[in-house]
Amino acid sequence: MIRLFIAEDQKMLLSALGSLLDLEKDMEVIGQAVNGEEALSSILKLKPDVCLMDIEMPVLSGLDVAEQLSQRGSHSKVIILTTFARPGYFERAVKNGVHGYLLKDGEIDELADAIRKCMTGKRIFSPELTFDLIREENPLTEREQQILRMASLGKTTKEITSELYLSSGTVRNYISEIIQKLEAKNRTEAASIAKTKGWI
Amino acid sequence: MIRLFIAEDQKMLLSALGSLLDLEKDMEVIGQAVNGEEALSSILKLKPDVCLMDIEMPVLSGLDVAEQLSQRGSHSKVIILTTFARPGYFERAVKNGVHGYLLKDGEIDELADAIRKCMTGKRIFSPELTFDLIREENPLTEREQQILRMASLGKTTKEITSELYLSSGTVRNYISEIIQKLEAKNRTEAASIAKTKGWI
DNA sequence: TTGTAAAAATGACATTTGTCATCTGATTTC
């Protein structure tokens, strides 16, 4: 019997996946969570065989949870299940040693198959992901990402300086650098590009 | 027997909903679609009793489909099923005479109940939606929305002028007006606000 | 210890952006 845990913030999908996978004769869903924090603590407690994990969840993202689990020596296998084939996400997932990365773009049956394959030790990746465009690495440093995230909400240079305790010139230098790295025209376009690539 | 049609671009959720609702003894899923265009033509052909419809789909949005259906005198009831409680979405849905607006935030069972209630002629709305904040009308004119959409991609004033054949001053006047209406600090924040409210 | 590389700051500059008051034509409306 494969003991499953599901973390997914869209409750309708969570409950649907739960019901359907529970119907499989060789699987049982032993826990669910709607945010990363709950997921992390439950997984450490319940030690499921396989965790299905969404990325975009409140509090902690699925990638954060995967990172924590690997750091704390958990033996539960993690399969990332997400809408987004963003380069940055995939890159981080691989770095954190996940056992699978699937898009919410396949049928449920494929998912069940993937879980069984994963149990045998294989790593499972959606075919869409193996192509190059996904391999694009995030060119932005931590600091740059942080600043661009703030800029993308419309925060002004001044607001950013006072939150980060940097001088106005420094912030503008960072943004200038970001704009060049992303080949954008201005901060707004840079934010738009970075978002679609999953870099911020 | 309630004849259902489901339109949803996230295939995993589509197939999960399909399987689960088909299990209900009084329902049968007679068709599915992953984009608005397919959905529209299939619904006109199959004349299902109830359509579950996502909003954010390729080609035509769920709201576009609902609009078309009501214009063409379809008798199929439409239930919008979406992640987003955005004022603009809700406003448009109501204008187009949909029979329900549910968030993908409930359990599957609630969904099945809602469908049955809908069949009796009742209109079904997620309780989260009935509060005021959702009632906020889109304060932006068509033109303003169009310009803000362009600005949100990082297009400069100059690029906008040449796409719309307006003078640079006019574009800046529009953006200035938009910023005041949305109580933002700059175009980027205006875009961020408008997006979360579903106004662009 | 030196060398190298980030991270952060400075100053000077050109451009872009946001604001505001005012002006012109159309189109409605009374």
Next chain:
DNA sequence: GAAATCAGATGACAAATGTCATTTTTACAA
């Protein structure tokens, strides 16, 4: 037909943004 309304335009101004060359500070590996 006069008045109000609306989409655009203009010009002038201040503030914010983006660019670049140069410098300081810190960190850390050889």
